[in-house]
Amino acid sequence: MPEVRLRKTLITVEEIYHEGGPPPATPLFRAAALAVIENPFAGRYVADIAHFMEPLNPLGAALAATLIARLGGAARVEGYGKGAIVGTAGEVEHGALWHAPGGYAMRGLLPNPAAIVPSTKKVGAPGTTLDVPLSHITASYVRSHFDAMEVSVADAPRAGEMVLVLVMSTGPRIHNRAGGLAAQDMIGKDGLR
Amino acid sequence: MSAKIRKILVTVEETHREMDRAILPPTRKAVAGAVIENPFAGVFVEDLTPLMDIGAELGALLGARCVAALGIPPAAAESYGKSAMVGEAGELEHAAAILHPKLGAPLRKAVEKGAALVASTKKMGSPGQVLDVPLGHKDAAYVRSHFDGMEVRLSDAPRAGEILVAVAVTDSGRPLPRVGGPTQEEARGKTG
Numbered sequence: 001m002p003e004v005r006l007r008k009t010l011i012t013v014e015e016i017y018h019e020g021g022p023p024p025a026t027p028l029f030r031a032a033a034l035a036v037i038e039n040p041f042a043g044r045y046v047a048d049i050a051h052f053m054e055p056l057n058p059l060g061a062a063l064a065a066t067l068i069a070r071l072g073g074a075a076r077v078e079g080y081g082k083g084a085i086v087g088t089a090g091e092v093e094h095g096a097l098w099h100a101p102g103g104y105a106m107r108g109l110l111p112n113p114a115a116i117v118p119s120t121k122k123v124g125a126p127g128t129t130l131d132v133p134l135s136h137i138t139a140s141y142v143r144s145h146f147d148a149m150e151v152s153v154a155d156a157p158r159a160g161e162m163v164l165v166l167v168m169s170t171g172p173r174i175h176n177r178a179g180g181l182a183a184q185d186m187i188g189k190d191g192l193r
Numbered sequence: 194m195s196a197k198i199r200k201i202l203v204t205v206e207e208t209h210r211e212m213d214r215a216i217l218p219p220t221r222k223a224v225a226g227a228v229i230e231n232p233f234a235g236v237f238v239e240d241l242t243p244l245m246d247i248g249a250e251l252g253a254l255l256g257a258r259c260v261a262a263l264g265i266p267p268a269a270a271e272s273y274g275k276s277a278m279v280g281e282a283g284e285l286e287h288a289a290a291i292l293h294p295k296l297g298a299p300l301r302k303a304v305e306k307g308a309a310l311v312a313s314t315k316k317m318g319s320p321g322q323v324l325d326v327p328l329g330h331k332d333a334a335y336v337r338s339h340f341d342g343m344e345v346r347l348s349d350a351p352r353a354g355e356i357l358v359a360v361a362v363t364d365s366g367r368p369l370p371r372v373g374g375p376t377q378e379e380a381r382g383k384t385g
Contacts, residue, residue, distance in 0.1 A: 005210060008219075012204040013262075014347075019199065129348075150348040154323075 002040035004055050007161065009063075010034040010153055013070050021175040029170040031070050032132065032151045033063035034163055042089035042160035053097050059164070060098075060105030067168045068109055078183070079145045079169035080106050080113070083132040084121040087157035095121035098164050106166060107137075114191040115140040126155050132167045138188045143180025144172030194243035196250050197230040199355065202347060203262045211368040220365040224326055225258035226345045227251055227358050234282035234354035241290035251358050252296035256303025259362035270304035271377070272339040272363045275311050276326040278318040280351035288315035291358055304362060307331035308385035318357075321348050326361040330377065334385055337374025338366035 016028040037059070041049055068074050082102040084095030099119060107113035118133035118140075129152040136142035149167045157163045172183070187193050203226075207219040229251075232243060252275075260267050275296055277288035292313050301307035312327035312334075323346045330336035343361045351357045366377070 007210040008206060008208045010204055010206045011262075012202065015201040015203075017199055017201075152346065154344045 001051055001055060004059055005038040006059070007036045007038070008156065009036070011066055011070060012151070014149070016174045019174050024174065026171070028174050029071050030134070030147070030149050030167065031067045032149050032165060032167045033067050034151055034153060034165050035059055035063060036153060036156040036161055036163050039087060039090045039094055039160050039162045041094055042087065049094065049097060053100050056097065056101035057105065060101040060166070061108070063166045064105040064109050067166060071168055071170055074110050076170045077110055077168045078137060078171050079134040079147065080110070080117055080137050081132045081134040081167045082117050082119045083130050083165040085124045085128055085130050085157050085163040086121070087159045087161045088123060088125060089159035090123065090162065092121055092123050094162060102164060102166055106168070110137055112188060113137045114188060116191060124157065126158060127152055130165065132165055134167055134169050136183065139181065139186035139193050140191060141181045141193050142183050142186055143178055144176040144183060145169070147173055194232060194246060196227065196247045199228045199230070200350070201258070202226045202345065203258050204345070205262045206343065208368045214369065216368045220363070220368045221263055222328070222341070222343050222361060222363040223259040223262045224343045224345045224359055224361040225255040225262070226347065227255060228347065228350040229356050229358060231280060231283045231287060231354050231356045233287060234280065241286065244287055244290035245294040248291040249295035249299055251291070252360065253299035253303060255358065255360035256300040256362065259360055260303055263362065263364050265364050267303060267305040269364050270331060270362050271365060272328045272330050272341070273300065273304060273307060273311055274313065274327040274329065274342070274361045275300065276314045276324050276359045278316050278322060278324045278351055278357045280353045280355045281317065281319060282353040283356060285315060285317055287356060291356065300360060304331055309334035310385060318351060320350055320352060321346065324357060324359055326359050328361055328363060330380065332385070333375065333380030335375050336377050336380050337372055338370035338376060341367050
């Protein structure tokens with residue numbers, strides 16, 4: 001089984017005070033954790049890749065714990081998302097290996113994470129940006145929490161690498177007023193509403 | 194006049210491996226950026242003193258944010274740099290007013306001391322543009338192992354009437370330095 005070979009990590013925290021409207025009492029925090037790892041399947045077609053998910057579990061747990069710490073604790077996290085950028089010697093299927101380890105790492109550390117973790121992935125060169133979706137951790141249809149965070153690493157992914165991403169947010173969009181299901185009205189059972 | 198801050202971004206980058214060699218301990222760099230309203234967007238103003246005062250405020254704030262993000266005592270900071278990108282309704286001189294007269298002293302306080310010039314860059318720009326913050330050793334500008342840089346980029350800033358101001362601080366040099374020159378150990382840190 002290939003090991004996870006980590007080249008670098010980036011942890012970004014964004015504090016948003018306003019966007020031209022009245023500043024809410026508490027700013028919105030969005031944070032992203034990025035890990036640049038070697039793609040053990042780069043450069044050739046490998047049929048059996050699913051075994052590489054298990055070694056990614058500790059990495060997912062570490063990134064999720066870092067995000068929670070940076071945001072002030074699990075109780076403050078209201079939104080999450082995940083993504084991957086696969087270097088050009090790999091295929092998008094390699095990025096799909098992040099779904100289970102990345103998603104369950106966050107869900108394992110957050111209260112009532114009934115909602116699916118939204119995700120996106122692509123193949124790209126160093127510096128490629130990825131818009132990682134964010135939605136509410138308990139009920140996917142909570143409209144105020146639909147958001148995204150753009151991430152990139154200037155020197156990654158190199159051809160034989162992957163950038164694996166987790167994102168979390170502490171609340172709704174800063175001036176949310178587009179209606180829909182509100183967080184205080186969610187039922188919190190089926191992950192949707 | 195104090196800075197009207199719309200958002201703050203803090204990023205920490207750790208390099209664990211390069212060219213298949215382990216970097217032990219990992220090199221670590223932080224950049225903190227503030228998106229502020231440009232009080233002089235769209236008008237020519239002769240006296241830029243208010244921007245100089247904003248520079249002092251942000252030198253302290255962003256320097257402290259970098260040190261906190263790295264989780265180090267201020268004295269453990271090894272290199273620093275500063276940059277500004279002015280949105281299209283401003284002028285390059287606004288960046289100069291923020292960066293040069295007053296930002297350095299409070300930044301040096303945030304990293305405990307710093308005898309060396311704080312390396313800088315400035316540019317006009319738009320949302321999503323990359324700002325490269327240069328890095329140099331804080332106590333001796335000629336320490337070659339610490340010449341480096343760090344990117345900062347926000348998809349939504351600077352808008353036309355905004356300025357992105359960034360400070361970078363590290364607790365280390367490049368991952369695999371081997372181009373010679375004065376070393377950190379040789380630097381006495383007195384003259385800069």
